[in-house]
Amino acid sequence: MLKIENLHATVDGKEVLKGLTLEIKAGEVHAIMGPNGSGKSTLSYVLAGRSGYEVTQGTVIYKGKDLLAMAPEERAREGVFLAFQYPVEIPGVAGTTFLKAAYNAIRKHRGEKELDAMQFLKLLREKQALVGMKDDMVRRAVNSGFSGGEKKRFEMLQMALLEPSLAILDETDSGLDIDALRVVSENINRLRKPDVAMLVITHYQRLLDLVVPDIVHVLAGGRIVKTGDKSLALELERTGYAGIGTQAA
Amino acid sequence: MASRKAIAAPFPFLDTDARAWPGMPELTEARRHSLSRFRAEALPSTRVEAWKYTNLAALARIPFTAPRPSAGDGEAAQAAVRAVPSDRRRLVFVNGRFHAASSITGTAPQGSFVGGLTQALQQAPDLIKPHLAHLTSLDGDALMALNTAFMIDGAALLIGRGQTAEPVELIQVGHAGEAPIAFHPRHLIVVEAGATATLVETRTGEGIYWSNAVTTVVLGEGATLHHHVIQQSSLDAFDLARVQVIADANATYDGSLLGTGAALSRHEVEGLLEGRNVTCRLRGAFLARGTQIADVTTVIDHGERDGQSEQLIRGVLDGKAHGVFQGRIVVRPAAQKTDARQNSNMLMLSDGAEADTKPELEISADDVKCSHGATVGELSDAELFYLQARGIDPDTARRLLVSGFLATVFETVSDDSVRERAAAAVEGWFAS
Structure with a gap:
């Protein structure tokens, strides 16, 4: 599904990713853990195509295509979804308007008929039920005045609606209370299917108790320094990053 | 002469x-x-x-x-x-x-x-x-x-x-x-x-x-x-x-x-x-492109006490358009407890566009609340990227953001048909 090789990327002229290599197969859930500044968010932005994140070396192949050659919206239409660590507030743009534009853009790309307002609202209601978001919340301007937990629920609503084949979750669990964490983990687990791959970026073990990863990577200094199974996350919880030789990076 | x-x-x-x-x-x-x-x-x-x-x-x-x-x-x-x-x-x-x-x-x-x-x-x-x-x-x-x-x-x-x-x-x-x-x-x-x-x-x-x-x-x-x-x-x-x-x-x-x-x-x-106690609410939104000149000029003269005035003016300027907002608030000596607010925001869609804003306060009473803020800015990259990251093409994303920027001006309009017509006029501007 996703094959990253020797990825180097700079932000503001500073190299943050320094030869990252990673492969995620369809159906797998990979977790990436790592200390602050190790390049976790840079990786998610590079994969989603944010400007200002310049790839200087390496390749990213997604479903057999060169992901880095695609515009951000093309990546999304091809099934890449980034759940933002800091979802962006968009004043004046109703959530429903935004979601319908996104959903129909993706349908159109797939050669499917766009949904009209009624059909779309019906579908949206079903998805809202999955994440526990009421109508008045989705009618409000996107993320405007939302609490941290509400923003993350809204990210999960988008993910449930857009049904990506590669979901990248950038610290979606940070700052969540236990209820919101449950909603997030349920939605990630619901998306877990043989044809979907996931990259879960997190600081903490607690999400990984609820979303059990197939493979855990430790990112430090812009590279993967250790890879293991779910027990690696537990080991990190005990020893901290210092205990697993991240200093070597 | x-x-x-x-x-x-x-x-x-x-x-x-x-x-x-x-x-x-x-x-x-x-x-x-x-x-x-x-x-x-x-x-x-x-x-x-x-x-x-x-x-x-x-x-x-x-x-x-x-x-x-x-x-x-x-x-x-x-x-x-x-x-x-x-x-x-x-x-x-x-x-x-x-x-x-x-x-x-x-x-x-x-x-x-x-x-x-x-x-x-x-x-x-x-x-x-x-x-x-x-x-x-x-x-x-x-x-x-x-x-x-x-x-x-x-x-x-x-x-x-x-x-x-x-x-x-x-x-x-x-x-x-x-x-x-x-x-x-x-x-x-x-x-x-x-x-x-x-x-x-x-x-x-x-x-x-x-x-x-x-x-x-x-x-x-x-x-x-x-x-x-x-x-x-x-x-x-x-x-x-x-x-x-x-x-x-x-x-x-x-x-x-x-x-x-x-x-x-x-x-x-x-x-x-x-x-006394007059309420004055002014909302203004304009879109201009080409060589259009769009000017909104206001003078709110508070003559008596307990008055409230609120102004929100937003302009969207593309091409070589020129947007102007001049807003003067006068508070006379008798106009104690006046609450006067003024905000203007200009959104520049091109390098060739020009915006001039001139807020003026003339306050002759001492127990009043008056504020003004003026900004001139561009579309936010973070907002554009957020929309693109959901599959929305850049043109549509810009249109959504501009519409949202102006829709905020009309949020407090109680007449639904006016809000809808304002939104349709913005859509019409993009389509023309």
Whole structure:
């Protein structure tokens, strides 16, 4: 599904990713853990195509295509979804308007008929039920005045609606209370299917108790320094990053 | 006349001498005075502070003539009526002249009048006479004098004490043929004590014309006027509109503007809050591209205590467009406990566009809250990326963000149809 090789990327002229290599197969859930500044968010932005994140070396192949050659919206239409660590507030743009534009853009790309307002609202209601978001919340301007937990629920609503084949979750669990964490983990687990791959970026073990990863990577200094199974996350919880030789990076 | 504060403006229509107004010697007199005053002062140049950013030199070069009724007027009126999605009462004007055949005035209750101003002077002189001074006033600048000298008609909306009037649509069409024309609508809106009215203005048109409009709004004690303007004038037109609001105690003026039209537009609101506890809300949004000039100028004059004024003005500027916001807040010594807020935000979509904002506070009372904020910025990369990351192409993303930026201005408008029409006008701007 996703094959990253020797990825180097700079932000503001500073190299943050320094030869990252990673492969995620369809159906797998990979977790990436790592200390602050190790390049976790840079990786998610590079994969989603944010400007200002310049790839200087390496390749990213997604479903057999060169992901880095695609515009951000093309990546999304091809099934890449980034759940933002800091979802962006968009004043004046109703959530429903935004979601319908996104959903129909993706349908159109797939050669499917766009949904009209009624059909779309019906579908949206079903998805809202999955994440526990009421109508008045989705009618409000996107993320405007939302609490941290509400923003993350809204990210999960988008993910449930857009049904990506590669979901990248950038610290979606940070700052969540236990209820919101449950909603997030349920939605990630619901998306877990043989044809979907996931990259879960997190600081903490607690999400990984609820979303059990197939493979855990430790990112430090812009590279993967250790890879293991779910027990690696537990080991990190005990020893901290210092205990697993991240200093070597 | 040789002053650098003036631009000579030898318009041909000036020679169609200001007419006498039959049965209204005060008006006839005011017109004569106003005409000689305009001849003496001419148009304000950018050396006049109030016109510092908006240059009327291009206007002064056009040989405007007076409009004549033409065969196409009815069709133009009908087209404008069809474009307004409303079955409300309507007053339709073509080139400043009341078009009765396209209008629906309904029957106004005792003490009220809805129709054309000339009609009102003939049919309801008793209702107009108490407010005649507003039509004959020699105050104001040269453009106001020009309006007084050449006004022939306008809307008359007179709502009697305590009445709640059904909303009225004011549909104005500019319809110029080969020759550029100038007309000078004069609207009189009187909402007596305790009454409530809603006026929704739509301005559209074709060809080169100059609409030099003056609207006088008189609000009695506790009266409310909702006054919304959707300005989609011809892109070759000059659309100058001045709204004067005179408000008594506990009155509310609730205004909005959405402007996309005209080569040069100026929406000027002068709010004289003469009574206690007056509320004045001004919202303005304009979109301009090409070489359009869009100017919103406001003066809110708090004369008495406990008044509230709130202004939110937003402009979207693309191409080489020039956006102007000048906002002056005056708080007189008696106007303690005034709460005056003003915000303007300009969104620049191109490097070639230009924005000028000038907030001014003149505060002579010590126990007041006054604030102003002005920003000039671009679309946020973070917002654009968020939309793109959900599959939305950059053009659609920009359109959504601009629509959202302006929709915020209309959030507090209670009339759903106005919000919808404002949104449709923004959509229309993108589509054109």
